[in-house]
Amino acid sequence: RNDLPTSEVDVLIVGAGPAGLMSNLWLSVFKGLRVRIIDKRTSDVVAGQADGLVGRTQEVFHSFGFEDRILKIAQPMAEFSFWEPNDSGRLHRSSRTPDGVPNVSRFQGSVLHQGHIEKFLKDAARDRGGQEVEHGIQPDLLEIDESKVDEVDSYPITVRLRRLSKEESTPSQFGHAVANGLYRSANFMTAKEEDRAIEKSAEPQDHEVIKCKYLLGCDGAHSWIRRQMGAQMEGDQTDFVWGVLDIIPQTDFPDIRSRCAIQSLNHGSLMVVPRENELVRLYIQLEEFERDAYGRVDRRRISPAQILQAAQKIIAPYTLEYSHCDWFTAYQIGQRVSTSYAKSDRIFILGDACHTHSPKAGQGMNVSLMDAYNLGWKIAHVLRGWAGRSILSTYESERRPVAQELIRFDQKWSALFSGQLKKIERAADGTELEEFKQTFENAKLFVAGITVQYGPSQLVGQILDHKNVHFNPPSVGMGNQDLAKGIPIGMRFASHRVLNQADMRSWHLQDTLPSDGLWRLLVFAGRMTDPTQRPRVLQLAHSLSSPSSILNTYTSGGRSLFEVITVHSGPRIDVELSDFPPPLREKYEYNKIFVDDHSYSEPFGNAYENYGVDAVRGCLVLVRPDQYVSWIGNLEDMAGLEAFCSGFLQK
Numbered sequence: 001r002n003d004l005p006t007s008e009v010d011v012l013i014v015g016a017g018p019a020g021l022m023s024n025l026w027l028s029v030f031k032g033l034r035v036r037i038i039d040k041r042t043s044d045v046v047a048g049q050a051d052g053l054v055g056r057t058q059e060v061f062h063s064f065g066f067e068d069r070i071l072k073i074a075q076p077m078a079e080f081s082f083w084e085p086n087d088s089g090r091l092h093r094s095s096r097t098p099d100g101v102p103n104v105s106r107f108q109g110s111v112l113h114q115g116h117i118e119k120f121l122k123d124a125a126r127d128r129g130g131q132e133v134e135h136g137i138q139p140d141l142l143e144i145d146e147s148k149v150d151e152v153d154s155y156p157i158t159v160r161l162r163r164l165s166k167e168e169s170t171p172s173q174f175g176h177a178v179a180n181g182l183y184r185s186a187n188f189m190t191a192k193e194e195d196r197a198i199e200k201s202a203e204p205q206d207h208e209v210i211k212c213k214y215l216l217g218c219d220g221a222h223s224w225i226r227r228q229m230g231a232q233m234e235g236d237q238t239d240f241v242w243g244v245l246d247i248i249p250q251t252d253f254p255d256i257r258s259r260c261a262i263q264s265l266n267h268g269s270l271m272v273v274p275r276e277n278e279l280v281r282l283y284i285q286l287e288e289f290e291r292d293a294y295g296r297v298d299r300r301r302i303s304p305a306q307i308l309q310a311a312q313k314i315i316a317p318y319t320l321e322y323s324h325c326d327w328f329t330a331y332q333i334g335q336r337v338s339t340s341y342a343k344s345d346r347i348f349i350l351g352d353a354c355h356t357h358s359p360k361a362g363q364g365m366n367v368s369l370m371d372a373y374n375l376g377w378k379i380a381h382v383l384r385g386w387a388g389r390s391i392l393s394t395y396e397s398e399r400r401p402v403a404q405e406l407i408r409f410d411q412k413w414s415a416l417f418s419g420q421l422k423k424i425e426r427a428a429d430g431t432e433l434e435e436f437k438q439t440f441e442n443a444k445l446f447v448a449g450i451t452v453q454y455g456p457s458q459l460v461g462q463i464l465d466h467k468n469v470h471f472n473p474p475s476v477g478m479g480n481q482d483l484a485k486g487i488p489i490g491m492r493f494a495s496h497r498v499l500n501q502a503d504m505r506s507w508h509l510q511d512t513l514p515s516d517g518l519w520r521l522l523v524f525a526g527r528m529t530d531p532t533q534r535p536r537v538l539q540l541a542h543s544l545s546s547p548s549s550i551l552n553t554y555t556s557g558g559r560s561l562f563e564v565i566t567v568h569s570g571p572r573i574d575v576e577l578s579d580f581p582p583p584l585r586e587k588y589e590y591n592k593i594f595v596d597d598h599s600y601s602e603p604f605g606n607a608y609e610n611y612g613v614d615a616v617r618g619c620l621v622l623v624r625p626d627q628y629v630s631w632i633g634n635l636e637d638m639a640g641l642e643a644f645c646s647g648f649l650q651k
């Protein structure tokens with residue numbers, strides 16, 4: 001149909017769930033990119049869906065400036081209780097533990113429904129001049145011209161879009177008065193049904209053609225884009241069917257406002273998640289359900305009453321009713337990862353489109369958001385001509401292992417909840433008890449989202465060991481981990497408090513790494529009062545000022561792609577702002593120099609000690625726009641730094 005209206009965009013985002021909206025927000029940071037974001041639904045999520053926000057996700061929200069909106073309404077997760085039958089078979093609380101690991105992130109895991117989060121993502125994109133979501137539209141034809149994929153400025157992807165009728169795009173509630181999640185990602189129960197409907201579909205006036213440079217498939221677990229890419233979901237469909245109820249409960253169960261895993265003697269398990277607005281979410285393992293023609297749980301026949309009944313059996317002898325049901329759903333869990341995440345590094349899939357697993361650890365939305373946070377800045381760098389297209393392959397190499405790890409974790413975590421590992425706890429010699437505790441503690445770290453470590457690539461330096469660094473200068477792509485043992489290369493830069501040299505205010509160092517698209521060179525300047533150290537810092541400033549330094553080589557619109565942030569080890573009162581020459585600090589700049597020192601009244605963080613940096617000699621740390629640590633080196637190692645950056649950045 002050559003006569004269809006045709007337009008061009010840099011990036012087309014299909015799907016406006018968490019992954020699509022985060023992609024849209026990230027791209028909106030890089031002004032001037034032409035983006036469109038479409039979703040086949042007419043409506044936003046108003047209840048239900050994901051509700052767990054882990055510490056790392058909140059760090060990222062904070063870096064975009066809207067975490068305060070979350071903190072105002074979310075329910076923090078403070079304690080986790082385990083309930084199981086005692087020796088006489090009666091349900092009792094067998095242990096309590098902190099929910100999460102204190103102090104690994106400045107933000108505690110919290111619970112808030114997905115609709116709020118999607119709204120905040122949209123508002124943040126709008127504030128930056130980003131795109132509004134276009135609802136009721138879906139793609140029905142996708143072609144990629146492989147001969148053009150390597151031409152940086154070409155539009156090798158052609159997508160035909162179809163505007164849906166109101167009936168097609170309005171989520172069916174399957175006849176229930178209560179909002180539910182029985183419908184979400186697919187209008188159709190199977191891919192075949194969807195393809196058939198597309199074939200029969202619509203008049204030419206409902207169509208338009210978009211030519212794009214990049215296409216992001218954020219279209220959920222039943223991803224149409226994934227199918228067009230020819231990728232498969234690998235893994236297992238489990239037999240577990242879970243019902244979910246968001247209710248205001250009426251119960252005599254004592255821990256209803258605490259997160260709990262309840263294992264019954266004969267009726268499976270239940271998880272309690274206290275939520276905002278007096279709501280409580282219950283995840284209930286369903287044992288009795290009807291199957292559809294494809295042998296899966298027939299979701300049309302699930303009702304809140306049926307899920308409640310299953311919950312009542314598990315929680316007995318305590319009673320459980322509700323005064324209000326906000327939302328419900330039921331689903332069968334697949335633990336699967338897509339065989340590939342990209343086609344020709346032009347079409348990418350993100351979020352549920354490339355991984356699905358149980359919702360019990362509250363990971364789906366978080367990992368989906370982080371996929372988008374990983375990819376968005378890379379695409380923007382390529383579109384802007386700042387980096388070569390080769391960086392795009394790091395999306396799959398960095399994010400697919402995370403999903404695979406998530407599936408392995410999900411299998412273990414499910415075992416924890418199904419009570420198998422709890423039985424080990426009672427083993428006599430205590431070894432298994434330790435193993436259980438360790439599994440649970442590791443799980444908590446994983447769940448917080450802060451254990452992700454990207455392997456060596458163009459964007460993450462190889463870790464070089466100490467002896468080699470001393471005697472041979474580091475070569476391209478190396479990072480000297482020994483200089484900052486508490487700043488693991490390839491992991492997100494953890495936050496500790498430092499004081500602003502100018503006004504003594506206490507800052508989280510992560511606050512100097514906002515999501516604005518810039519790279520940060522953190523200069524740990526060490527002890528400026530040490531006679532051998534000051535010349536090293538002055539020499540560093542001199543080197544960074546040179547026209548050939550990375551600051552002046554990689555620029556856009558006259559602005560460097562790097563910002564320099566300096567932290568010295570004090571004492572604050574023996575050092576002046578003027579001790580730090582440009583480019584460490586320009587005249588009249590007051591938020592560039594920080595010190596690791598005690599505050600009179602505010603918290604401070606022993607940053608050098610926590611980061612494992614020598615308090616006299618310091619070091620350099622290069623941090624990516626997504627707050628991941630790329631490279632670490634000595635203050636003199638300009639050659640190593642320049643060689644590292646020239647591996648992917650373009651002048």
Ligand code: FAD
Nearest residue numbers: 015017018019040050051052220351352362363364365366
């Ligand atoms: P989705 O949220 O599925 O969004 C995909 C979007 O694409 C949808 O808006 C859909 O309408 C649109 N779309 C689909 N196909 C097309 C098409 N062909 N054309 C145009 N648009 C299309 N995760 C957590 O982190 N914590 C939790 O506590 C948690 N609890 C959950 C509880 C339940 C009951 C469920 C169902 C999920 C839960 N999850 C949780 C998972 C979480 O909801 C998903 O992982 C998350 O929404 C994935 O985001 P996404 O953007 O990849 O996909």
